[in-house]
Amino acid sequence: MTISRRQVLLVGGLGVVGAGVLSLPLQDIEAKSASALDSRELPRPFQTPFVQAPILRPDRSDIDPVDGVPVQYFTVAEVAASAAILPRLKTPILGYNGIFPGPTISVEQGTKAVLRVRNQLPATHPLDGHLLYTSTHLHGSASLPQFDGYASDITNVGFRKDYSYPNFQPARTLWYHDHAVHNTARNVYSGLAAQYHLHDPLERALLPQGEFDVALTISDAMFAQDGSLGFDDNDHSGLWGDVILVNGRPWPVMKVKKRVYRFRIVNACISRSLRPTLSTGDPVTVVATDGGLMPVSQSVASWRHAPAERYEILIDFRKYAPGQRIVLRNLSNKNNVDYKFTNSIMAFDVVPDTVDTTDPTWNTIPAQLAPSDVIALQPSAATIQRTFRVKRKNGMWTIDGVTWQDVIASEFRKVAANPDLNAVEIWEFANSSGGWFHPMHIHLIDFQVLSRNGRAPFAYEKGSKDFVYVGEGEKVKVLMKFGPHSGRYMIHCHNTVHEDHDMMVQYRVGPEDAADTITNNPITAAPAQWDTGLA
Numbered sequence: 464m465t466i467s468r469r470q471v472l473l474v475g476g477l478g479v480v481g482a483g484v485l486s487l488p489l490q491d492i493e494a495k496s497a498s499a500l501d502s503r504e505l506p507r508p509f510q511t512p513f514v515q516a517p518i519l520r521p522d523r524s525d526i527d528p529v530d531g532v533p534v535q536y537f538t539v540a541e542v543a544a545s546a547a548i549l550p551r552l553k554t555p556i557l558g559y560n561g562i563f564p565g566p567t568i569s570v571e572q573g574t575k576a577v578l579r580v581r582n583q584l585p586a587t588h589p590l591d592g593h594l595l596y597t598s599t600h601l602h603g604s605a606s607l608p609q610f611d612g613y614a615s616d617i618t619n620v621g622f623r624k625d626y627s628y629p630n631f632q633p634a635r636t637l638w639y640h641d642h643a644v645h646n647t648a649r650n651v652y653s654g655l656a657a658q659y660h661l662h663d664p665l666e667r668a669l670l671p672q673g674e675f676d677v678a679l680t681i682s683d684a685m686f687a688q689d690g691s692l693g694f695d696d697n698d699h700s701g702l703w704g705d706v707i708l709v710n711g712r713p714w715p716v717m718k719v720k721k722r723v724y725r726f727r728i729v730n731a732c733i734s735r736s737l738r739p740t741l742s743t744g745d746p747v748t749v750v751a752t753d754g755g756l757m758p759v760s761q762s763v764a765s766w767r768h769a770p771a772e773r774y775e776i777l778i779d780f781r782k783y784a785p786g787q788r789i790v791l792r793n794l795s796n797k798n799n800v801d802y803k804f805t806n807s808i809m810a811f812d813v814v815p816d817t818v819d820t821t822d823p824t825w826n827t828i829p830a831q832l833a834p835s836d837v838i839a840l841q842p843s844a845a846t847i848q849r850t851f852r853v854k855r856k857n858g859m860w861t862i863d864g865v866t867w868q869d870v871i872a873s874e875f876r877k878v879a880a881n882p883d884l885n886a887v888e889i890w891e892f893a894n895s896s897g898g899w900f901h902p903m904h905i906h907l908i909d910f911q912v913l914s915r916n917g918r919a920p921f922a923y924e925k926g927s928k929d930f931v932y933v934g935e936g937e938k939v940k941v942l943m944k945f946g947p948h949s950g951r952y953m954i955h956c957h958n959t960v961h962e963d964h965d966m967m968v969q970y971r972v973g974p975e976d977a978a979d980t981i982t983n984n985p986i987t988a989a990p991a992q993w994d995t996g997l998a
């Protein structure tokens with residue numbers, strides 16, 4: 464642990480100092496770790512109405528002449544824009560279509576999507592001058608390697624890339640976000656993140672839809688005096704903002720009717736993990752994890768929710784009185800830096816409006832949800848167990864001592880594992896540190912969490928996942944089957960400042976054959992095109 468991080472933690476532990484009492488003389492480290500806004504300009508909880516990102520309309524629809532499958536075509540432009548996050552000051556952002564979070568893409572299982580991403584950003588980032596090449600990852604999709612947002616498969620300013628998404632997987636909440644090599648944290652923090660909803664008939668029948676199916680993209684931020692975003696990653700340890708944003712608004716208030724609502728919660732923070740809970744002490748019902756519907760719903764009082772993880776929950780507002788306010792609180796977890804208001808996320812105000820009781824989801828909390836191939840996998844089917852040690856080495860974050868820089872140096876040939884197509888394996892992530900948690904993500908596949916330090920996973924983790932919280936001193940085992948594609952995919956920590964410096968490696972499914980090196984080469988198979996603006 465570095466000196467500066469220790470100081471940050473001390474400051475953070477005091478809670479009120481960071482965000483609340485700005486008239487006190489601030490030590491250097493405090494000024495670095497929280498917003499430098501004048502107190503009049505600081506947002507306060509529950510002053511702003513809840514909003515959601517708009518749903519992106521497809522440009523056109525079509526039938527794929529090769530396989531007869533319907534396809535929808537979407538376009539987003541990555542642009543610099545200005546956002547109204549603070550009460551008065553404007554905040555420069557980078558956004559898909561100029562908004563943060565970007566527009567939500569909503570698709571049906573069995574319809575493919577092609578997302579054209581046009582990089583119309585300025586040449587360099589206003590914060591630190593890094594080049595604004597991008598790579599777009601649809602997190603939660605089993606995409607081919609060349610459409611997976613491989614960090615080094617970059618789209619330079621003035622170029623565009625068409626990403627093909629198969630959408631054959633079970634319904635789930637995904638998110639698309641920037642994955643540009645070494646710059647993911649700054650680019651995502653600046654606004655390049657958005658939700659993507661994959662629907663299927665089972666999920667449509669079981670869970671609330673339309674206005675009762677609500678996207679919550681949670682992030683944290685710190686602001687400079689002029690209202691622009693501040694960025695301090697404490698020597699690549701992590702960024703902890705003192706302002707909690709939900710869909711780009713500080714601690715918003717949502718009006719809710721007396722019925723059951725579904726919330727798709729994406730933690731889009733750079734480093735902060737959350738432990739959400741309701742102020743009433745009532746439990747929520749977790750119905751879906753990263754990979755979609757759980758086999759059985761789980762009632763929990765709170766849950767540990769790291770960056771990039773998705774949980775879908777139901778909250779039943781029937782029992783509350785009109786006029787009542789229910790706060791979604793954050794109990795936090797070890798090794799986060801907390802400020803005065805980071806213990807709140809948003810609030811729900813119950814309104815007396817009439818409820819449509821012909822919609823059967825209005826009062827239904829389903830217990831049985833959907834069977835899952837991933838959860839049906841048996842550990843006895845595994846042919847090998849591999850261990851990945853997540854640790855700091857020579858000032859760099861590594862996976863078994865390896866960084867993405869090593870992968871680059873190998874001309875992208877170095878792999879940390881090489882499972883066969885359709886092989887079943889057990890992977891263990893081991894974190895011997897007490898000072899850090901590492902939110903680990905494996906691209907391509909969904910897995911089952913088998914155990915944590917030999918014990919059963921948490922109730923809310925008993926669903927299909929692409930992501931696992933590897934807490935302090937934890938050894939976590941996951942079980943998965945590799946496919947349906949072969950090729951090279953990333954494994955990394957999703958504390959994106961760790962990822963950028965440089966806690967990311969890759970694995971390859973199947974042999975290093977022509978499919979891997981040519982047809983589905985993550986960098987050369989579908990390169991970005993110069994964007995004439997006419998197409």
Ligand code: C2O
Pocket residue numbers: 600602640642771904906953955957
């Ligand atoms: Cu959400 Cu490799 O990332």
Ligand code: CU
Pocket residue numbers: 600601602603904905906907
């Ligand atoms: Cu991913």
Ligand code: CU
Pocket residue numbers: 860900901902956957958961962966
């Ligand atoms: Cu990490």
